[in-house]
Each structure stands twice: as C-alpha cells, then as structure tokens.
Amino acid sequence: MKLLVWVVVFLVPIVAGIRSDGVLFTKHPVNQTVSQGNAVRLGCAFQGVMEPDIVWMKDGEKLYSTDQMFITLGDQHWETFHSVKSVQQQDAGQYWCEVEFHDLTFSSERAWIMVEGVPHFVQEPQDVATLPNVPFNLTCAAVGPPEPVELLWWLGGVQKGEPRPSPSVLLVQGVTSSIKFYCEAKNTRGISVSRTGTIHIKVLPSAPVGLQVLRILDNNVTLSWKPGFTGYSELSHCIVQVSRRSTRRWDHPEQKVLVPPYIRVLSSLRSYSNYSVRVSCVNEVGASPFSPWLNFQTPESVPMVAPRNLTFNLSEQQLFLSWAKLQDDELQGKLLAYRVQWTLGGEAQEPLLFKENSAQLSGAGRFLNASFQVSACTTVGCGPWTPPVQVLPASVQVQVQRSHMWVGLLLGLLVATVVGLLFAMLAHRRGKETQFGSAFKAPGPERLVSFTAAQSFSRNGAELQEATLDSLGINDDLKNKLQDVLISERLITLGHVLGKGEFGSVREAYLKMEDSSVQKVAVKVLKSDITSSGDIEQCLKEAAYMKDFHHPNVIQLIGVSLHRRPGQRLPIPMVVLPFMKHGDLHTFLLLSRLGEQPFDLSLQCLIQFMLDISRGMEYLSSRNIIHRDLAARNCMLNEDMTVCVADFGLSKKIYSGDYYRQGSVSKLPVKWIALESLSDNVFTTQSDVWAYGVTMWEIMTRGQTPYPGVENSEIYEYLIKGERLKKPPDCRDNIYEIMHSCWSPVPKCRPSFQHLVSQLEALWLSLSPSTPLKEPLLYINLEEEKKEPCNEGRGATSALGLEEAAVATSSCWSVPWQRLGEEEEEEDWLMVGSAAAMAIGGDYRYIIGPCGGTEQENEEVEVAGRRRDTLQEEMRDDDDDVIINV
Template identity: 80%
Template sequence: MRPVLWAVVLILWRLEKTCGSVVLFTKHPTNQTVSQGNAVRLGCAVQGVTEPDIAWLKDGEKLYSTDQMFITLGEQHWETFHSVKSVQQQDAGQYWCEVEFHGVMFSSEPAWITVEGVPHFVQEPQDVATFASVSFNLTCAAIGPPEPVEVLWWLGGVQEGDPRPSPSVLQVQGMNSSVKFYCEAKNARGVSVSRTGTVHIKVLPSAPVDLRVIRMVENNVTLSWKPGFTGHSELSYCIIQVSRRSARRLDLPQQEVLVPPYLQVLSGLRSHSSYSVKVSCVNEVGPSPFSPCLHFQTPESVPLEAPRNLTFDLSDQQLSLNWGKLQEDELQGKLLAYKLQWTLGGEAQEPLLFKENSAQLSGGGRFFNASFQVSACTAVGCGPWSPQVLVLPASVQVQVRRTHMWVGLLLGLSVATVIGLLLTVAARHRVKETNFSSVFKSPGPEILVSFTAARSFNRSGADLQESTLESLGISSDLKNKLQDVLIPERLMTLGHMLGKGEFGSVREACLRVDDASVQKVAVKVLKSDITSSGDIEQCLKEAAHMKDFHHPNVIQLIGVSLHQRPGQRLPIPMVVLPFMKHGDLHTFLLLSRLGEQPFDLSLQTLVQFMLDISRGMDYLSCRSIIHRDLAARNCMLNEDMTVCVADFGLSKKIYSGDYYRQGSVSKLPVKWIALESLADNVYTTQSDVWAFGVTMWEVMTRGQTPYPGVENSEIYEYLIKGERLKKPPDCRDDIYDIMHSCWSPVPKCRPSFQHLVSQLEALWLCLSPAPQLKEPLLYVNLEGEEQESCREVLGGARAPGPEEQGMAAALCWSVPWRQRGQDEEQDWLPLGSRAGMVSGGDYRYLISPCGGPEEEEVGGGMMRDTLQEELRDEDDDIINV
C-alpha cells in the first residue's frame, strides 16, 4: 500500500505545484432507494476549479442534459445536482460525477439509485396445448426490488397450493378439458397479476373450408383452401382426393401435400372433363373430415387426333366422302364441325364445314384428280389433318396402284445399290486406317495388325441451344421491352446460394461483360416447376417493369437470362440484380446487437437508413408503384451502406398467388399490413406508408419483431381497438411522432412519402456533426426561460452572435436529442448504452446495488440470455412470415 500512497501524494504535490490548487470533491452522491413515480435528487460538489465542467455518469455512460445548473459555494467551489422528477424502472443504476482539470480526470464516489415497486414479471405463463391426461409444467417468474418475491398459482379459478419463491414451476398431472390459469407475484410493495393463459386439449381438426379453383391454365388447375379449426395442434399435411366424372367414376391417385401453404397444382388433367375434389388435413391427433366436394370442368382444347379412314365414292353425279368419328377423349371439347380441305390442280380451294362425319358433293367429274383431307374442330380450334386422299376413278386407281408398285420396286433396288457402294468404300477406307502393313511397307516380312473401333466420339458435338425470346411464345411487346436486357446464359457463372424461399433461390454469380471484365451480381432463379409459357410471361413482365427504375435507393434490374434445361421445352427465367455486400437491412440490424461481435449504430446512421428508404419509396409512389411488402427484410445494404428498396412488384409472383390474399394468415406479413388492407384487402400508396412506419420501428429497435407478445391472429383486433406499436426504448419523441403519424386509421391523414422525406432530411441535418466551437461554457437556467431549438437558433432572422453559435453547436453536436418543454422531464439516456441494448428488459435487475464483481457477472449472464431469447423469437417470426 505504501508505494500507492506515495504515488498519490506525488501526484497531488505536482498538481499543487503546477496549478496552485488541488481538485477535491467536498460532496459525493449518496445511495437512495425510492418507490416508482417519486422524485430523486443526487448532489455533487467540487473545489479547486475556476469554471465548473462537472459531468454526471450513469453506469459508465455520460448523461447529456441542457438544464444542468451550478451553484457557487465559494471561490473555486461549485455544487451541481442531477434530479429525476418521476423515477421509473430504467432510472435505476449507479451514478457518479466527474470533472477534468488540466488533463486529469477526477471522479466522485459512486451511488446507487434503487427503484422499488410491485413485482415485475420476467416470465409469464404461456398457453399450453397438450393431449388429454398428459402431465405438463407451467412456469412463472417475477423479481423486485424489494425482495423476496413469492408466486401463487390459480388454475381454473382455484388456488393451487401455497405461495412459493420465484421463479415457480407448477406441475399439472393432466387435464381432460380446457382450463384458464394465471399466477400472482407478491412482495412488500404489493401484488402483480400475470396474463391469463389457457390449457388447450389437442383434438382432431375440423374440415377445411373455402376450397376453390384460383387458376386454370390449359390442363393445370391450382386449388386453394383454408384450414378449419386446427384442434390446437399444428397441421402437418393435407390429403387431396380427385375423381373424374365420365360414363363411369374414375378415382385418381390420392395426393398428400405439406402445409402451409394451402395450395396445390393438379397437373395432367384431361381437357373438357368434369372433376370432383375434396380435402382433409391431418394434425398430431389424426385426419379431419373431408371438405364438401368441389366440382369443376377443365377448359376445352383442340382435338388430339385427326379423323381416320377417310374414303370416297366417285360417280358422274356426285362425290361421297366418309371418315371415322373421334372419341370424346380425343376431341378434348365439344365438336363444332368437321373441316374439309381440298386442292385441285395444286391450288387450295375454299374449305367446307360439315356437322356429320360424311359429305355429299354434287358434280363428281369436277373433283377428278383432287386431293382431300379432314380435321375436327372445337371452340378452341381445329386439330391435326388426316392424310391426303387423291380422288380418281376405279380403273385409274388400279393402274395407279400397279404403277406405284413398279416405282416402289425400282426405288428399292436403287437404294440397295447405293448402300452397297457406300459400304464398299467404307470397308476400303477402314482397311487403309487399320491395316498397318498396307500403309507402311518394310523390306522384311512383318505381322499384319488390324483393329476395329468399338465406338466413335464426336468431340465437336453441339451444346444445348441457347434460349431466345422468340422460343418462349410471349407477346411481341414484351419481347421488344426485354431485348436489350437479355443476357446470354453462357456469360454467367453461378456461385453459392445466398438464400432460398418458396419462390426459388438467390445465388451469387459472376457476369462477364463486354470488356472481358467480371462483375459480381445476385441472381434470382425461379422454381424449376414451370409448365407453361404463361408462367414465364408473368415473371418477365415484372422484370420488364423493373428495368425502367433508375434511383440510388431502388434496386435496379441488370438483366434477364434464360436457363435451358436438358429435355425440357421451356427454360427457367433468371433475374439478374446488383450484388448487395451487406445483405438485407433486417439481418444487419440484428447482427448489430445480437451477433458474435455486436457494434454500435449511431442515431444519425439509423435516421440515414430511414431517409434512404423514404426516398426510394417516394420514387416508386411517383410512378404509381405499390410495393405491398415494405419491411426491413426487403431493403438491401450496398457496399457504401446505402439502403435500396427491393422486391417491389415481384413479391406477388415470387412468393405465391395468395401471398396477399386476405385470410391466408400463414402467408400474410400481417404485422406490416395497414388496417384497411387487413379488413378489405385493399392496397394503396397510403398502405405502403403504414408499412414504412413499421419499418422505422424495426430500425429504431435494431431489428426487433413488431408487436412483441401479440400473435398474428390477434393483430387486427389489436389495431381496431386503437392500439399501436409502443415507443422503442431510447427513441426520441420526434422520431416516434413521425412513425406514429404513418399509422392513422384514416389513410388520407397519413403523410405522403414526399413529406416524410422532408421531415427526415431536416432531422438528419440537425443530427449531422458540426465543427465544435471553442466558446466559453454557457450556464443556462431552463427553469427561467425556454431555450430555442437547433433549427430556430441556426435559422433566425439575424446573424447569430458568438454566444448563440456556441449554443447551436452544443445543441446539434453534444446533445443528439431534441429539447422538450420546460415542464417535461429532462430524461436523457446515453446513446449506445448497455441499457438501451437490452430490449424489453429492466437494467436495474442486471447489476446488483451492492456493486460487487460477483453480481456484475450474474447480470451479464442474464443479459446474454435475454438477447438469445430475443433472437429465437425473431427467427420464429421470420419463418412464419
């Protein structure tokens, strides 16, 4: 201890020698225990400084406040206070004051503020779904201070046992019917009651409802349905039974479909046929009853076959033609007529239509040497033509047959002769190649060596033919739009997968450009189950829409490529987009606080993210584009940390046809959808503004899931009662006011994106770092008069003086929050503090008021558990959406 004491004495002696005085704290803050809602005041006095620059710290982070006052107690003797008018749970912690003097920092002794109140639940009982007569556990945990906290259980309105210490686990032996339960937590301050949970008994699900056909393309029918009551157990798959109704009932093989989504494409059906379909869904208990049968008929098509056995009977008066009827399966529709096509003298004549499978044509002589063929026609079109039949008299036919026989015989002999000559030449050529002695002559006798090739290889064989827009069967307008953005598949090399979803996958790729350089891109490869040109056309229409976007905050289309599949007629469309180095914004925000190496994001950076998104959405709204799925997960971060809005226009096609269908809860991003969209399935630019407000909340909470604790199925009832997302911790009032204005129940009352851009630009400018001015420290008594805001100080009518410039710099640079009125609490929380990183937690419970190393270690463990639990909750929500 003696070396340490000598070092302290030496430092004090040097300071006294240099400065003529020693900095001493004559008053230190004291520990205080207060009840929630009461006022608290800490004092600190220092002697030995000419001008006070005393700063208050909470848990190691500086507290910024513009109403700090200094009271002189004598020459170079000052006193200051930190007060909180209404103490809340987040005010609990360790406080002290510091003063810097000639490069040396002096600190007072620390003091604790402990906030007492009724118990606070850290784990409330959750709903339980279980089988009948199967035991399960319920958990409830609450904390003070003051401690201890006892928990009392209530099950079905009846008290279960005696109070027990928190945390408490209740073992339930088994139930046969549904029952309500909750727990009470009691300490010296009072009693808190948890949420009421329900024990559900798992039963068989009810039959699916709203079974219908949502799309019918050629012979492919897309079915959708909604699950009925799930029986308090997750549905695993659904059973689809299909039967064709014809002369006799034909049951097709039963299909099992994993759910969700509640969709299935029935392919390979017959055209112009009647079908019946019904659906049953299965949970852990068993299958549900089947839904009522849905009857539908597939559309007509052109006939599959040509009429057979076309014959004629020619006389001087008329020509009689007859042909065989087509069966119902061959017609693929309702027969309208048989089309008779004939030529005479090499010229096509006007075709004739007949209802029956025969024709009587008067004037037989005029049809001499004419050829006929027939086709069957439905409402869609005509099928293939039958083989041509030449009309000749009977005697001529015999002569023609004999002539044909001799011509065929001579032709066969000629072909045989040519083949023989070719074989002879080939044999000689093989002898020359394989009989070495016939090529290389030696003076002595040698053994003849010969061989025969087992297989020949063509090393110059052609690869798969490059797909072109001409081969897709799409409209000419669409081909013209995409012609300049079509990228040959050979110029791209696909890399590892970046993500995968229902729409397909996103892969990293390298694109060779004209100057032989290579560009890294991202490629969206759609699913490989494309069966029609219509699917490709719908996808390419969206890509053509994207190519006209040119804005730094909207992701831009690079091009479209077509991947040709071996043995398949139709290629797979690939949409080529810029590669975003930092991925999607939601994942980036999560990593900033939950990753292995968390990092701080300044308030100015978060506002910049919001400003980028608002600019991109303003650009899209001016072009009458409705995004319909704006969220942090659909915003991308490029290399310079600029946010780009992505997945616009493609969301409906990329996910599925029912992605925005009201009622398909498993496919709806309900926590981002506007109130009127949930009610009436109506989407406008104002509904995008609502989603932008939710996205602002995601940014301010660093990627938390909106409406924590509220289930997707409860969102509509929650909003219709007037509830909205709560203000995030450490969120400024003006930022929360902006996002809250986006959630007006009246769409016309919400701000436009242009107005949002203006608000966020003004806010960002106020947060921008300004050069610090070396001005004397100002002592402002806010209780006597109101202080002007940053904007008012900088934008006044007269030129600001040096004193006002110093105030402006202090407000814009040192204090990154806006001022409140003089009657409001000046409760500034430190930017990037550990307290702000604990979402939904209570920082006073992380470190014990005792302040020992053991308590701090325990608090850190609780913090880690809180973050891991939050990450699991957010992952579940992302998967559900």
C-alpha cells in the first residue's frame, strides 16, 4: 500500500507537466524575405510543458543571443520570439525552435530567413597551381535574393566572355605565367566582386632548410629538415645522400624518404666516423637543389677486431712483445691502450696496459711457459682478444712446430679416409629413381625390389589446411585490406608470453623471412575462446588501421596470420608487430622509480619521450585517426629508445566531420578520458589531446597513477568542478602549462598536436644536453720524472695536471717482478682514471711505471670500477590501468 502511494505521488507531477500526446506546437516560425539592414522576427508557441527548456536553432546549431523573448500565454502554454534588429547576409539560413523536457526534444517546423541585397558568394575562386599550357577549370557561385544572379569572369584584367547564370565554370586553355583572376556577381540590387585568386605556374622546389641531427644513439642517427618553397606543388618524397670520408673514395648512397614527416633515421653507420649528409626534395616538376652538406661524427665503440701478428722475442734478460697496429676503421674510436693479459701455470695474472703496439718486460725467466693475449681498448671498452701465444725457448718452439706439422698431417689423412668411405657408400646406394622413391636391385639370382617412400601419409590424423581470410566471415572491404599482409602460420614460431590483457596475450615470436633469415617479432594473439566473427573482425580492424601507418613514432604492422584449431570453425587471428626491446613506456617509467636498481631519467630524456608521442599523434590526427586509448601503457620503446604509439584496439577512423560518437557500451580508461567524452560519449582529436596531457603527467611522475586518491566513479564530478591533475614535484612551470592547456573544458581551446610538437621541440632545444662527466685519461710526463728521484709518498707530475686528492698515493710504480738493480725503464706505460678503467674493465692493481725498485718498495693501486646491471625482466602493473563501463 505504501509503495502504491509513493508511485502515485511520484507520477502526479510528471502527468501534470506533460500531456499524453507530448508537446503541442500552437505556432510555428514562417519563411521571411527581408532587405539587408531591416529587422526580422520569428515566433514559436507550444503547450503541454510545465517548466520548458527552450532554444532557437540556426542551420543545426544553437543560437546564443540576447534578442530572444519568452512569454507565458497560459497554464503550460508558452511563446518565444527570436529577433534580428539589422539583418545581414550572414543571418540568412534555416531557423526553428526546440523544447527539451525529461531528456526528450520536440522541434517546431523550420522556416527560412532570406536576405535581399547584392549577391552573396557561396563559392569563391581559389588559387590554382598548374603546369604550363595545361587546361584547367575555375568555379564561382553566388546567390540572392533577389534572383537571378549572373556571373562575369575577369582573367588578367581582361573580361572573359559574356555574363553567365550562377554557378559558373570557366575553362582556361592554359597559361604560361602567373596571372590574377576574379568574378563579378550581379542581380537587380547591385554587383558583388569575389576575392582575387592567383594562377601559379608549378616550378621546381627550392632546397630544404634547417637540416639538423636530432639525436645520435649508438650507430643510429635521426635527421630532420624543413621543406623550402614547394614550387606550388605537393612534395612527393625527398632524397637523402650520405657520405663517409674514407681513404679511398666518397660514397654517395641515396635514400628515398616519403614525406611528410620530414625525418629520417640513418642506421648501421660505422662507429667513430665522420659523415656528411644533404637532402633534396621532389615534386611533380622535378627535384630541388641539394641542401648544404651537414657534417657529424658517430660515437665511439669497442674495436671490432683483435690486433694481428702477436709475436715475442725472449732473451736472457727481457721479454719483448709486438703486434700490428689496428687501422682507424677497425678501432671504431680513439685508442686508449692495448691491454695485455697473461696466464702462468693456469692462473690469470694482473693485466697490463701499453700505449704503443709493443711491450718490453724485464725478468725474462718469469715468463717461461706463460701465455699472452692482446686486445685494443677505447674509452668505451676493449675489443676481442688475439689467439694466445705461449712463451717458450727457441729449441722448444722448433719441436712444437714439428709436432704440430705431424698432427696436421695425421688429421688430413683421417679426414681423407672418412670422405672416401662416404663416397663409396653413396655410390653403392645409387639406384633407379621412380616417382614413388628409389628402387634397389639386391645381389644374387633372386629378384628383390625395395622402395623408399618419397612422402608418407596418415589416414588417421589429417593435416590441418592453411586458414584463409575467406574462412573468417569478415566483410569484403576488410578482407581486401589484409590480403597483401597475410603471413603463413608455418613461418611463425611462438615463444614465451610477454603480457596478457582482456583481448588475449602478446607473445615473443620468430618470423622466417623470404631470404631464410629470422626476425624477432611480437605477436598479438586473440583469446582462444572466441566464438564469433565479430570478435575476430574487431581484432583485425586494428591491424587494418596499422597497415597504412608509416611513421617512426607509430608502430607499424608486419602482417597478419591465422592459427587453425582442430575441431573449431574459426581460426585465431594473430597480429604480427615489431619486437619492442624495452617494452611499454609505463613499465619502463615504473622501473626507473621502483625497480630493484632504480635509475635516473634526465629531463631532456622525458621531454624526448613526450616529443616522440606528440609526433606520432600528429601523424595519426593528420590521417583522421582518433586513438581513444592514448596512455603511457600503450606507448612502446624500441631498441634505440624511440617511443612509438601503439595499441589501436579502440581507434576509429573519421570519414566525415571531426568527431566520433560512441554508440555502444565499451570499457574505456576513465582517468584518461576527456570531460566531454565522459558526459556525451563524443571522441575527437581534441579528446586525444586531453589524454596526451595525462600521458605527459605520467611521464613527469615516472609512472604514477593519475588522480591519486580519486575513485573512478568520482572522476566526472571531480573534473566538472574545475579540478585537474596537480603539478608533479620537480616539474618546471612551462612543462606543466603545456599539459594543463590540454585539459581545457572547451575542446577547441586545447592545442593541436602540431602546436604541441612545436612547443616541445623548442623546449627540448632550450635544454643543454646532460653529458655524464668522465675522468680524463692521464699520461705521465716521463722526462720530468726522470729528473727527480722517486720518493715514497710524493705525487707524480702529469702532463695534463692531477687533482691533489687523486694523487695522494705514491707515484713510484714498479713492476713486481723487476729484478733488483735493473736500470732499463719502460717507456710505453700509462695511468688511467677511474672512468677509463671502468670502460676497459678489470681490476688493474699493477700498471707499468717508470720507476725501478725492489719488490719491497712496490706499491699497489686499486682502481674500483662499478658496473650497472642491465634490466633483463619486464614488469607490468595493470592496477594503474583501471577501466569502467561508460
């Protein structure tokens, strides 16, 4: 009974506020034609609503004007007026009024306001770019009232033909030089003149400008440039020429780069080499001149080969080692030292460092039966070792050489015998080939034929046929897009799982290429419990989007494969993607802050991450793609630490307009969604900009969860009150201003991705590169040290100068095995700072010094080198990626 009373009380106001037949319009706006400058008034009346929400509409958009009036005619009877005091041409259009009540919208009939006056242009002539003497059309259109409207063309100051009815198309047979043109529109009220257009003659483009090196990472160099004057024609591609100065010649390999974007990554360059690069761009007329040469040098690396021809000369008093110098191309850097490693009695001794390609060591008797190896070292590290050379007396060497000769001869005879036996067996087994196999005739009077089957077949377990796109039940358009990227399942070998999600899993895999090489890839595999073609089609739509992506900051599709399942009608789709060595950006940021061995990320590195993402999103927005799920977890880091935008499972392509309205219930990441998307399910490029601002916040906080302490269900109320993400600690004001501008409540007030790229590029260039300080390589001045005796506790004098704290120990370095009274001094020794010791590796306790002495006078110097462990395991924290139904 109480429930019935409550229902009656609740429904009475609703029944009283709206009639059973809804809103009833008692007056509609009517068509009106007025002269320009006069006043006009439209009226609309309706009944059936207690407290209506009334708006006037013009050409599909709401009117916000003070010249609107609302009058009460009676109980639930209302009248509204829209007035224009001085009608202008832009006021012409279609008008109606709308009443909104209880989430329902009621519209009146529509009426037109037509403004009489001189003609109004609805299509003005536009600038034209054409090749010489090529025919083209010019179009112009104008309307009244009053009608009719006639158009007259003027080309180069000369009237072309007679007046024609609007709209008008003028055929121009071709021109040879740039000229101006316009059209005149005439009716009974007067004449209007259109804008003046220009006919441009397409010419060669000018040379590109602003060629620069954006970054150098290992042997990969990223170049960027800006196009010069395009010659009134769209640029199709640019040509990049790269030259490396060698002792023999200049190389000029050309690389074709599709533009935009105007960026190129040069890979597989030689280390520590001088390069020059220049760029030319091409339009339909031809190629521009080349830009000036840009010179740069690639960073050092470890030597690529070991020193050659390691030999020794052993006398009664000393051991002399020598080896061939490495060439500059082989060093791949500036030579720091030659590292000599030796073992005696199976135990490794302390390594020695030498500046020259020879070593003279005193105390020859200590080196008998010792084994020596040499490697070259740069500041980055040491290269491969030479084969070991054992120090033996001359007589023993001759015996060893003879024994080696006999061993080689015996091995040769053994190999020849085995090869002969194999050929004999093959000759014996040769028989008559048939289409079924090989037939052999057995010796003896009885005929016996045996067959070796060429292929075996099993009737019990039939092999699964290769799955095709026709077996999926997807639409023909999607099928045609994926046909040329379909990869046979036999070419893919799946490995361990890299990550799991709602859609399925991502697995490491190996793809066999056409040239029989193997490429490491990542394979996105849909869940195995799928039962409908709709689920498969949704997965493959993501692959179809990625098929046409060609940008260094957007992940690109390698192909699509289909896994056939026994007993199942539908195969499982597998999307093959490039393997991203460093995983997703969110996990990488978390590891830098919360990993077992946290590491620092410089501000310049964080801004580079933001810049990479903005460039990728600028490319996607230029192709009318709305991502809808932009976040750090959906950005991947490749081998050279470049960020690529990925995961297009929620992406949509806009074919008309500039927005996409979510029509069904989906799981969406609430904390990254724009305000208007939460309220109206409308997604635009501006809503992607909002998500980009949240991604910037993630990067600056090294992977923190947005809106800490705010529940997902509270996000909308939190944002509608004007609250936004707080400024992260240690975040510069200009960076926070950029991300905060992405969260404007008015979508059109947010910056475009193109503007964001410009802002971040300027910010990145304003930062000075943070290069880690390395201790210099210190060479001791031997001539000065010879003048002074080596006193214990006295600092050595360096040609480059030494800090007092670095020379607190004695400078009297001596060879631990040097015989007492030996006066010969080693000339080719060096001392390295801690940074160089870290680069070469090892614990150098004994370094050849210029001062002789007894074993009791020898001092040990320890150079401690710390090494940073490489992060091998990827971690993923899905708790930060909370999604709810919207």
